[in-house]
Amino acid sequence: MASTQNLKEATGNHSSWESLLPDFPKGPLCKYRKKASFNWKEMAVLLDGKDIIQLKNRIFSALESDPLFVHHPGEELSREKYQELTFLRCKRLFEYDFLTQQEIIENPLKIFHMVLCIGMYDWSPCIQYLLHFLNCASYLLEFIINTPDFEAAKFWIGNMGKHATHAVVYAQLYTPDGQYQGLHSFLVQIRDIKTLLPIPGVVVGDIGKKIGQNGLDNGFAMFHNVRIPKENILNIAGDVTAEGKYSSSVKDVKERFSAALGSLSSGRTVITAVSMTNLKLALSIAIRFSAVRCQFGPTDDEEIPVLEYQTQQWRLLPYLAATYALDYFCKSLFENLTEFYLGLLTKQRSQRQADIGREIHALCAASKPLTSWTAQQAAQECREACGGHGYLAMNRLGEIRNDNDPNCTYEGDNNVLLQQTSNYLMSWMHCIRDKVPFESPFGTINVLQDYHHILDWKFTAMSVEDCMDSSVPLAAYKWLVCYLLRESDLKLSKEKQSGRSDFEAKNNCQVYYCRSLAIAFIEQTVLQRYHDYTHDPDIPSTLQPVLKNLSALYGLWSLSKHLAVLYQGGYASGEQAGRFIQNAILELCYRLKDDAVALVDVFAPPDFILNSPIGKANGELYKNIWGEVLQGSKTLNRPSWWTEFCINRPVAGRLKSKL
Ligand SMILES: CCCCCCC/C=C/C(=O)SCCNC(=O)CCNC(=O)[C@H](O)C(C)(C)COP(=O)(O)OP(=O)(O)OC[C@H]1O[C@@H](n2cnc3c(N)ncnc32)[C@H](O)[C@@H]1OP(=O)(O)O
Numbered sequence: 021m022a023s024t025q026n027l028k029e030a031t032g033n034h035s036s037w038e039s040l041l042p043d044f045p046k047g048p049l050c051k052y053r054k055k056a057s058f059n060w061k062e063m064a065v066l067l068d069g070k071d072i073i074q075l076k077n078r079i080f081s082a083l084e085s086d087p088l089f090v091h092h093p094g095e096e097l098s099r100e101k102y103q104e105l106t107f108l109r110c111k112r113l114f115e116y117d118f119l120t121q122q123e124i125i126e127n128p129l130k131i132f133h134m135v136l137c138i139g140m141y142d143w144s145p146c147i148q149y150l151l152h153f154l155n156c157a158s159y160l161l162e163f164i165i166n167t168p169d170f171e172a173a174k175f176w177i178g179n180m181g182k183h184a185t186h187a188v189v190y191a192q193l194y195t196p197d198g199q200y201q202g203l204h205s206f207l208v209q210i211r212d213i214k215t216l217l218p219i220p221g222v223v224v225g226d227i228g229k230k231i232g233q234n235g236l237d238n239g240f241a242m243f244h245n246v247r248i249p250k251e252n253i254l255n256i257a258g259d260v261t262a263e264g265k266y267s268s269s270v271k272d273v274k275e276r277f278s279a280a281l282g283s284l285s286s287g288r289t290v291i292t293a294v295s296m297t298n299l300k301l302a303l304s305i306a307i308r309f310s311a312v313r314c315q316f317g318p319t320d321d322e323e324i325p326v327l328e329y330q331t332q333q334w335r336l337l338p339y340l341a342a343t344y345a346l347d348y349f350c351k352s353l354f355e356n357l358t359e360f361y362l363g364l365l366t367k368q369r370s371q372r373q374a375d376i377g378r379e380i381h382a383l384c385a386a387s388k389p390l391t392s393w394t395a396q397q398a399a400q401e402c403r404e405a406c407g408g409h410g411y412l413a414m415n416r417l418g419e420i421r422n423d424n425d426p427n428c429t430y431e432g433d434n435n436v437l438l439q440q441t442s443n444y445l446m447s448w449m450h451c452i453r454d455k456v457p458f459e460s461p462f463g464t465i466n467v468l469q470d471y472h473h474i475l476d477w478k479f480t481a482m483s484v485e486d487c488m489d490s491s492v493p494l495a496a497y498k499w500l501v502c503y504l505l506r507e508s509d510l511k512l513s514k515e516k517q518s519g520r521s522d523f524e525a526k527n528n529c530q531v532y533y534c535r536s537l538a539i540a541f542i543e544q545t546v547l548q549r550y551h552d553y554t555h556d557p558d559i560p561s562t563l564q565p566v567l568k569n570l571s572a573l574y575g576l577w578s579l580s581k582h583l584a585v586l587y588q589g590g591y592a593s594g595e596q597a598g599r600f601i602q603n604a605i606l607e608l609c610y611r612l613k614d615d616a617v618a619l620v621d622v623f624a625p626p627d628f629i630l631n632s633p634i635g636k637a638n639g640e641l642y643k644n645i646w647g648e649v650l651q652g653s654k655t656l657n658r659p660s661w662w663t664e665f666c667i668n669r670p671v672a673g674r675l676k677s678k679l
């Protein structure tokens with residue numbers, strides 16, 4: 021549903037947008053900006069609302085005016101220096117304290133925007149800040165902590181490498197009676213606050229250079245009989261009395277396990293949004309570049325922007341559509357998460373609260389893989405779409421790609437997480453088989469209520485034009501989810517019937533079955549939400565056509581990756597179905613290419629934050645690159661080792677074996 025407040029603001033007094041969203045500088049991008057079918061400011065107000073735009077402006081301009089956040093073009097920072105700078109920036113973020121508690125209570129979505137704005141500048145200080153922020157905020161809370169062996173050491177922990185003084189440690193709890201009570205979390209001091217030296221019994225250090233995010237210090241820790249006060253158990257699911265007796269309001273060990281892991285859903289939701297933000301950064305750069313970079317043309321004396329090439333459109337514009345669909349999904353997921361947390365804070369123990377916990381877990385365990393992989397592929401595509409300039413570090417696509425990469429791994433490896441979502445979906449099979457009515461709090465599995473009926477559906481579009489609305493891929497997705505659920509369930513039964521253990525059977529059902537099911541389910545959910553939003557009759561008529569095109573393109577492009585299964589399962593047949601889908605994708609890319617620059621103008625951060633000469637809003641590609649190249653302190657210098665070239669010349673064959 022479109023936010024009523026944003027709708028009012030988007031259709032309200034246009035003059036008030038001007039101060040919030042200044043015009044872009046004149047330059048080569050104006051050609052495309054003039055061709056756009058909609059007003060980018062109206063779109064920005066519709067999507068975010070004035071309050072959020074003000075918050076973003078506040079954060080962006082604070083960072084731009086602060087000398088600590090100045091960029092260092094042409095300078096190679098050592099890892100040590102980068103870590104120091106990251107820490108200073110992290111401290112400064114605490115000093116800014118961009119949001120008051122009251123603001124957060126009134127609109128929790130502001131935290132989400134604050135994090136993403138800082139991340140657009142650099143993920144290292146952002147994640148460092150977030151980890152401190154969450155650890156301080158979420159836990160207000162005699163135990164002895166031990167690491168039995170090297171394999172059990174804590175490894176990879178953010179902020180632990182150099183400076184964290186306390187850690188939230190997940191550990192197996194054994195009470196004095198020898199009883200095992202399951203996984204619990206504890207607050208453990210690891211370094212002295214005054215000296216930053218390790219606490220006795222703690223071995224703590226830095227794990228070394230990573231592929232990206234090197235401002236952030238990731239560390240390891242091992243504990244040898246480290247005593248912590250009893251109050252330091254983070255009693256989410258259970259507590260221990262002074263006499264050493266365990267008590268928990270959650271009696272079932274399994275339920276306690278999921279309660280202890282419940283907090284992981286917030287991390288996975290944030291990572292979904294972090295990845296979506298990387299899509300925004302990469303596409304802002306690649307689309308602006310493509311709109312001004314001219315190569316070849318229909319005649320010898322006319323060169324055209326590379327964005328005019330069908331291939332370039334097809335490589336980039338589906339990712340642009342994905343960015344819009346995923347942006348909307350992230351906000352809706354964050355709202356779902358807020359409802360879950362409100363329930364936790366108010367100690368709800370209702371069935372609905374438990375169901376929300378399971379649903380949100382299933383959603384973010386698949387949305388993190390979907391979004392992080394989409395951003396990973398997009399970053400690479402954008403890098404290549406900018407040709408050689410995409411490979412120049414100053415243009416930032418390499419940094420975006422490398423900093424996005426761990427989103428596929430941390431807070432749960434993507435492939436492992438997808439199993440959590442498919443387990444959840446499979447758990448509804450007994451209701452489907454027994455024809456017992458069911459629904460989920462956020463309605464994402466309600467599509468399965470019509471499972472038997474949907475399995476009979478067929479692809480019915482009769483022309484390319486028929487396929488130009490997202491209702492077509494959405495129907496196909498509903499069938500796909502039901503089909504993959506049926507096939508996964510059948511495969512699991514067969515595996516078990518052939519005598520395999522539960523572990524083996526499940527393991528043999530992943531590829532082409534459960535894994536595809538989880539991916540299809542989350543794509544269908546994202547599309548369903550975006551389809552509903554873009555088709556809302558309250559969306560201004562000036563914006564609806566372009567939004568509907570984005571929705572259709574996202575749906576068809578995502579669906580096209582499942583064409584083989586659509587044919588395999590009999591949903592589609594004959595040559596036409598596939599051809600219609602392909603042609604509709606190309607037609608939508610063509611229709612969207614004149615809107616593409618305005619569509620990135622809606623979400624691109626200011627030039628200072630985007631920090632990419634080829635992605636600047638003025639589109640002065642060559643001036644911007646030269647400006648940056650010439651700022652390098654050593655650009656025109658003779659190398660310090662010039663004598664090795666000019667004086668100490670090699671004597672050819674001097675070291676050749678004489679034997
Ligand atoms: C700016 C962005 C932030 C960047 C942060 C960077 C810092 C990074 C930090 C980290 O990486 S912290 C480490 C994170 N580690 C993980 O995420 C571990 C990942 N592994 C898993 O989550 C595993 O899948 C698992 C859950 C441990 C699997 O364990 P297992 O196979 O033993 O359990 P299951 O039988 O699958 O599950 C049991 C039961 O529990 C339910 N459940 C599991 N997780 C959750 C959850 N998060 N919320 C709610 N419920 C959960 C699961 O569904 C099962 O329930 P039933 O199906 O039996 O009802």
Ligand SMILES: Cc1cc2nc3c(=O)[nH]c(=O)nc-3n(C[C@H](O)[C@H](O)[C@H](O)COP(=O)(O)OP(=O)(O)OC[C@H]3O[C@@H](n4cnc5c(N)ncnc54)[C@H](O)[C@@H]3O)c2cc1C
Nearest residue numbers: 175176177178230233238426429430431432433434435436
């Ligand atoms: C940059 C970064 C920061 C991190 N920060 C933190 C932090 O602050 N705190 C923290 O606690 N952790 C942190 N981590 C660790 C992170 O949570 C783990 O790396 C992640 O959960 C994956 O676990 P793993 O490394 O043990 O992978 P493994 O489990 O060893 O996985 C290796 C491979 O095996 C596959 N695999 C594993 N199990 C299965 C299975 N059942 N079925 C099929 N395939 C399987 C996986 O898909 C993967 O490809 C961080 C990691 C990174 C990269």
